[in-house]
Amino acid sequence: MLTYQTLCAKHLDRIEKPGRYLGTELNSVHKGDQLDRLSARICLAFPDVYEVGMSHFGLKILYHLANKRSEFWAERVFAPWPDMEKVMEEEDVPLMTLESSTPLSQMDMIGFTLQYELSFTNILHMLRLSRLEIRRKDRKDTDPLVIAGGPCAFNPEPLADFFDAFVIGDGEEVFVQILEILKEEKTKAGRLEAMSKLQGVYLPDRYSVSYNPDGTISSISPDTPVAKAVVKELRLEDYPTDPVVPYIQTVHDRVNVEVFRGCVRGCRFCQAGMIYRPTRERSKADVKELVLATLEQTGYEEVSLTSLSTADYTELGCLVPELMQVLEPERVSLSLPSLRIDSFSVDIAREIEKVKKTGLTFAPEAGSQRLRDLINKNVSEEDLLNAAEAAFKNGWTHIKLYFMIGLPTETDEDVLAIAALGRKVRELGLKYTKKAAVTVSTSSFVPKSHTPFQWVGQETKEELRRKQFLLKDSLKGPGLNFSWNDPETSYLEAVIARGDRRLGEVIARAEEKGAVFDSWSDFFKPEIWQEAFAECGLDPDFYARRPRDKGEILPWDVIDSGVTKRFLWREWEKALRGETTADCREVGCTGCGVCPGLDVSIVLGGEPWL
Amino acid sequence: MIACIKFGKEQGAAFISHLDLIRVFERALRRAKLPLSFSEGFSPRPKLVFAHALGLGITSSGEYLDVALDEDVDPGEVFFRLKEALPSPFPLYDCAALPNGVTPAMAAITHASYVFTPEDESRILQINSMDTLISTRNRKGKVVTEDIRPHISLVEKTGSGVRVIVRAGSQKNVRPDALLAALGIEEPVPVHREDLYIETGGRLITPLMRTE
Numbered sequence: 001m002l003t004y005q006t007l008c009a010k011h012l013d014r015i016e017k018p019g020r021y022l023g024t025e026l027n028s029v030h031k032g033d034q035l036d037r038l039s040a041r042i043c044l045a046f047p048d049v050y051e052v053g054m055s056h057f058g059l060k061i062l063y064h065l066a067n068k069r070s071e072f073w074a075e076r077v078f079a080p081w082p083d084m085e086k087v088m089e090e091e092d093v094p095l096m097t098l099e100s101s102t103p104l105s106q107m108d109m110i111g112f113t114l115q116y117e118l119s120f121t122n123i124l125h126m127l128r129l130s131r132l133e134i135r136r137k138d139r140k141d142t143d144p145l146v147i148a149g150g151p152c153a154f155n156p157e158p159l160a161d162f163f164d165a166f167v168i169g170d171g172e173e174v175f176v177q178i179l180e181i182l183k184e185e186k187t188k189a190g191r192l193e194a195m196s197k198l199q200g201v202y203l204p205d206r207y208s209v210s211y212n213p214d215g216t217i218s219s220i221s222p223d224t225p226v227a228k229a230v231v232k233e234l235r236l237e238d239y240p241t242d243p244v245v246p247y248i249q250t251v252h253d254r255v256n257v258e259v260f261r262g263c264v265r266g267c268r269f270c271q272a273g274m275i276y277r278p279t280r281e282r283s284k285a286d287v288k289e290l291v292l293a294t295l296e297q298t299g300y301e302e303v304s305l306t307s308l309s310t311a312d313y314t315e316l317g318c319l320v321p322e323l324m325q326v327l328e329p330e331r332v333s334l335s336l337p338s339l340r341i342d343s344f345s346v347d348i349a350r351e352i353e354k355v356k357k358t359g360l361t362f363a364p365e366a367g368s369q370r371l372r373d374l375i376n377k378n379v380s381e382e383d384l385l386n387a388a389e390a391a392f393k394n395g396w397t398h399i400k401l402y403f404m405i406g407l408p409t410e411t412d413e414d415v416l417a418i419a420a421l422g423r424k425v426r427e428l429g430l431k432y433t434k435k436a437a438v439t440v441s442t443s444s445f446v447p448k449s450h451t452p453f454q455w456v457g458q459e460t461k462e463e464l465r466r467k468q469f470l471l472k473d474s475l476k477g478p479g480l481n482f483s484w485n486d487p488e489t490s491y492l493e494a495v496i497a498r499g500d501r502r503l504g505e506v507i508a509r510a511e512e513k514g515a516v517f518d519s520w521s522d523f524f525k526p527e528i529w530q531e532a533f534a535e536c537g538l539d540p541d542f543y544a545r546r547p548r549d550k551g552e553i554l555p556w557d558v559i560d561s562g563v564t565k566r567f568l569w570r571e572w573e574k575a576l577r578g579e580t581t582a583d584c585r586e587v588g589c590t591g592c593g594v595c596p597g598l599d600v601s602i603v604l605g606g607e608p609w610l
Numbered sequence: 611m612i613a614c615i616k617f618g619k620e621q622g623a624a625f626i627s628h629l630d631l632i633r634v635f636e637r638a639l640r641r642a643k644l645p646l647s648f649s650e651g652f653s654p655r656p657k658l659v660f661a662h663a664l665g666l667g668i669t670s671s672g673e674y675l676d677v678a679l680d681e682d683v684d685p686g687e688v689f690f691r692l693k694e695a696l697p698s699p700f701p702l703y704d705c706a707a708l709p710n711g712v713t714p715a716m717a718a719i720t721h722a723s724y725v726f727t728p729e730d731e732s733r734i735l736q737i738n739s740m741d742t743l744i745s746t747r748n749r750k751g752k753v754v755t756e757d758i759r760p761h762i763s764l765v766e767k768t769g770s771g772v773r774v775i776v777r778a779g780s781q782k783n784v785r786p787d788a789l790l791a792a793l794g795i796e797e798p799v800p801v802h803r804e805d806l807y808i809e810t811g812g813r814l815i816t817p818l819m820r821t822e
Contacts, residue, residue, distance in 0.1 A: 299637030
């Protein structure tokens, strides 16, 4: 039998990074000697290359939850890089799990994670390499269940033709329930029937969609949406303190402890801020315990406290010094992925850079106060200048500022305000250091489902490019850098993010024509997608550019995130009036609907709040 | 003290590049909770010196690593703690306590012993009847030829293949792939590194036996 290791040995000169395929990494789980005791074997699939997939923490949680139960074995698979794919094709080897080199087709279930729209062709490609039929209707009853979860499952419709089931929301509990079903039920039909009764499971074949002549949806039947799965609190035992430690360098190669899930700041462009509500914090004691236990079992030299906005963690001010006391003598560095724009965050940054110096990034998201109010980013220019001044005062010389271009109602004046802000920050820095430098980094706004901006049309690629050049011209000069992304990929992202079931055919055709690794600029070929749309008779502008009416049935209405459509529309109206909505932890309930709708509440410091 | 560690790379570890290997050991040493010495600077790292980088795809039973420790630890203790912490494809064979200031293995290595297991062993054994063996390689766009025969100390048949002892290290180094190329062998040949040696006083010792 050909395994990844024998393939690597035989074709060593052709495989760039064999370390991606070894499957023997520290803490990887091997149950090959207990196969007869297993009730089900599953494969967790990340549709991108190893280095990206292994940086994703959700995968590690599910790996842990399955493998700590003796009757299940969860293995991993990632999208093989083209060099390995070529070798597998020549050797006539199907896609296999990393741990045991078992073909994916022999699994009871394959679970894909949907992290970004531009990974969707890789999913189909991986199914093809597994020699499974891409479309659900073509697969046999004896083939594995093919399911998906993750943020993009909140609009599952573009992938409705391919998956047996989608898991919506927090995975910890529903995933274990699904494992139990795999154990109890042995037929695909029986398993799906049992899964249909779980909160958070969406079976696309149980819904039918019809369309109006203008292409909008006329009805979804049945009209009972699937509510997301939600955990009331982040439990200690669900967290893997022994994650797999890769041999090769990955994007995020460190201890990740999620200090809280969900964010209630309410930035109106942010899908994560809507779909993961409410905020559920771990207690400080739990965070410390998890950090130390994971360090013991991994030997990592860096710890990251992750969340959507870590500076908002209630006890951060005490947690960081307490952690540094333990980490500093061991030369373990601490990093915080997202800093708030205030001097408190700069103080925290100062505290953590005792071991390793890092850069500082602030995200005002928009250049003008008008637009920052519109997106509900409750930050003033004064806040930013104060934070920047604190940073320069404390020895930082380089500050990165992150913005979006193409936000609703944006004018050239708003765009130029980005440049003005960048210059102001640099001038402020010059008071402290001659080396003061500012990098302005921009991305193109993509309207996402389940957000107050789900009804708006994306700007044209031409307009986005023009604004990028406008900014580029006004950001010339010493100590100023400007970076931007390709509006072409943001456009495709916008199409798929708010797509309906008819897009499935487009994605399938694009993959057939060779679209793969679309999120990698070296691989992305927009002309393939244009052909695929034309062949299917669909207009991508219909999905990306078209403003929707308040009453329109949206493809993702099949999914109930807990945040009501009424709240989202109210937020959109407030945005247009330039009104902001405060954080509910500061002003009390703002009526998003999550807590009463899903019977959950905000958890602060490990304790229910209110 | 300097803890000199002898370890191996089994099949599954042979594909771990030298840079990645450094990380594997840094993390294993941290898990082993040894009193590591760290470098100064913006990004402190444990002070590790590997004796001699191993090419990708080559297995080994004779790799050496010098680890600087802030306190003296019994070498048996280092051995057991590290054995526990290393991933399975990295067997641990031995550990010696050496004084601070000992010549780093990297600078001291003079010879390496490889076992080749080709389909046709005679193609390697023929070195014994050759007076010269010309290696040709590209160096910065220029073709450089060199007779590597004087740097091959021993070629002999063993139970598992053909053992070749060559010069290795910072002075003169014969890479196994260069040796195969010089012989005109193009197909991949499994190679195993048996051990690394230091020539001193006319005999070969291993890095564990260093005294100065």
